[in-house]
Amino acid sequence: MHAEPRARAVRPPESVESAPSSVSREFLRAMARKSKPSGKRSTSRRRQPAGHWRHHMGTGHSDHLTPVRSLDLSKVASVDDLVRGMAATSFGGRTLGEAADILELMVRDPDCKVVLTLSGAMTIAKQGLVICEMIERGWVHAVVSTGALMCHGLAETAGMLHFKADPSMPDEQLFEKGYNRVYDTIELEQNLDDTERIMAAVLGAVPDGETLCSHKLNRRIGEWLHRNTKGRGPLRSAFEHDVPVYVPAFTDSELGLDYATNNHRRRLAGKGPIPYDPFLDLEDFRERVDAHGTWAIFTIGGGVPRNWAQQVAPFIDILGKRVPQMRRPLKRYKYAVRICPEPVHWGGLSGCDYSESVSWGKILPRSEGGRWAEVKDDATIAWPLIVKAVMERVGRGKKGQTASRLRGAPPAVNA
Numbered sequence: 001m002h003a004e005p006r007a008r009a010v011r012p013p014e015s016v017e018s019a020p021s022s023v024s025r026e027f028l029r030a031m032a033r034k035s036k037p038s039g040k041r042s043t044s045r046r047r048q049p050a051g052h053w054r055h056h057m058g059t060g061h062s063d064h065l066t067p068v069r070s071l072d073l074s075k076v077a078s079v080d081d082l083v084r085g086m087a088a089t090s091f092g093g094r095t096l097g098e099a100a101d102i103l104e105l106m107v108r109d110p111d112c113k114v115v116l117t118l119s120g121a122m123t124i125a126k127q128g129l130v131i132c133e134m135i136e137r138g139w140v141h142a143v144v145s146t147g148a149l150m151c152h153g154l155a156e157t158a159g160m161l162h163f164k165a166d167p168s169m170p171d172e173q174l175f176e177k178g179y180n181r182v183y184d185t186i187e188l189e190q191n192l193d194d195t196e197r198i199m200a201a202v203l204g205a206v207p208d209g210e211t212l213c214s215h216k217l218n219r220r221i222g223e224w225l226h227r228n229t230k231g232r233g234p235l236r237s238a239f240e241h242d243v244p245v246y247v248p249a250f251t252d253s254e255l256g257l258d259y260a261t262n263n264h265r266r267r268l269a270g271k272g273p274i275p276y277d278p279f280l281d282l283e284d285f286r287e288r289v290d291a292h293g294t295w296a297i298f299t300i301g302g303g304v305p306r307n308w309a310q311q312v313a314p315f316i317d318i319l320g321k322r323v324p325q326m327r328r329p330l331k332r333y334k335y336a337v338r339i340c341p342e343p344v345h346w347g348g349l350s351g352c353d354y355s356e357s358v359s360w361g362k363i364l365p366r367s368e369g370g371r372w373a374e375v376k377d378d379a380t381i382a383w384p385l386i387v388k389a390v391m392e393r394v395g396r397g398k399k400g401q402t403a404s405r406l407r408g409a410p411p412a413v414n415a
Helices: 025-034 079-087 091-108 128-136 147-157 171-177 189-204 214-228 234-240 254-268 279-290 303-310 312-322 354-359 379-394
Strands: 112-118 142-145 162-164 179-182 185-188 294-300 335-339 371-375
Touching: 079 091, 079 379, 091 112, 091 294, 091 335, 091 371, 091 379, 112 128, 112 303, 128 147, 128 234, 128 379, 142 147, 142 234, 142 279, 142 303, 147 162, 147 189, 147 214, 147 234, 147 254, 171 179, 179 189, 185 189, 189 214, 189 254, 214 234, 214 279, 279 312, 294 303, 303 312, 335 354, 335 379
Parallel strands: 112 142, 112 294, 294 335, 335 371
Antiparallel strands: 162 185, 179 185
8 A cells, every 4th residue: 555645835936945055045036026027016915825935034033022041050140140040031930030120110119109918828938037128128118918927927026936847747746736837837836825915915005995907906016026026027127117017807817816815805804895997907008009109019929918909999999980079090000029829710819910900900001001020939939039139239229228227116106
């Protein structure tokens, strides 16, 4: 049996195809066109048959594409060198480098204020000083966080320790020993008992009749840490640099349970509970955003902190539509960076991309000057590299002037 002959691909004219490599094919084509009989030529380009030789191959540069470059570690002398080199590569390395570029834009823009949103166990994962660095350098003007993240940071700032989990110890044994496991790290139950005592001291100084919300309470905790501890930590740094810390889902945290426990004690002692109103947080944040023109958002993870911070834009928008007296210009984040490994196809907010946020009126589209980067990576790997690279680029900078001063306290909370 004989195999069927393969169909032949359409080939260019023999004179062009067989031209020596030293002769430009485009030159031969041009000469062939000149040799055609003169006459009126059609101005429309004839449709080429399928599989026809492509006459207009791009060079990359001809379409303003940016070349990628090999990462040359022999030329890397700093974290910034490494991150800049990664920005010219591909995949996750490129997005990490691009995120550093966007953070640099946030920091260098003198009219830009930045909100940092935090989820995941970043303080028990020992990233708390990265938060402090961003606050103390004046890069962050508001923080939105989970309560658990602030609680673990409070424990560390007060001098308590976290430990590596021993994989040979079963979780039943961890429970009996008071070892609360967060993936590969242990938060001691004793630490949580000790943080409750700090909370009791903080709440004991609240005047009767005052209604609290998360940013007011976190400011009081930060002041207590400033007066009673020596270690750095997110709430202490936030207090010392007058940065509000909001915890929208406050009751979903150890601090929220401590607050409720304290109110039970007060009731048993014949006192009224300390009122808590989360809408004070919502309105305070809205007023801050509304009072300033340009905002950026830097997000670790996603969840409630990310959405709560982003929803301020549609909140201001719908207030203007539904309460005409409160009509304001649109407020959308101009710059945005998020570090989160969750994929978009699961449908959760943590994984949704900024393009989707554009459709909700939360992020400024690129067509109107919006700039954003999304790093789908473990924040404990990507975040320190991004921040350190920008630290090396800008030094203290204009926004970092607050960090060069002595770590003095702002006005104390009225007691």
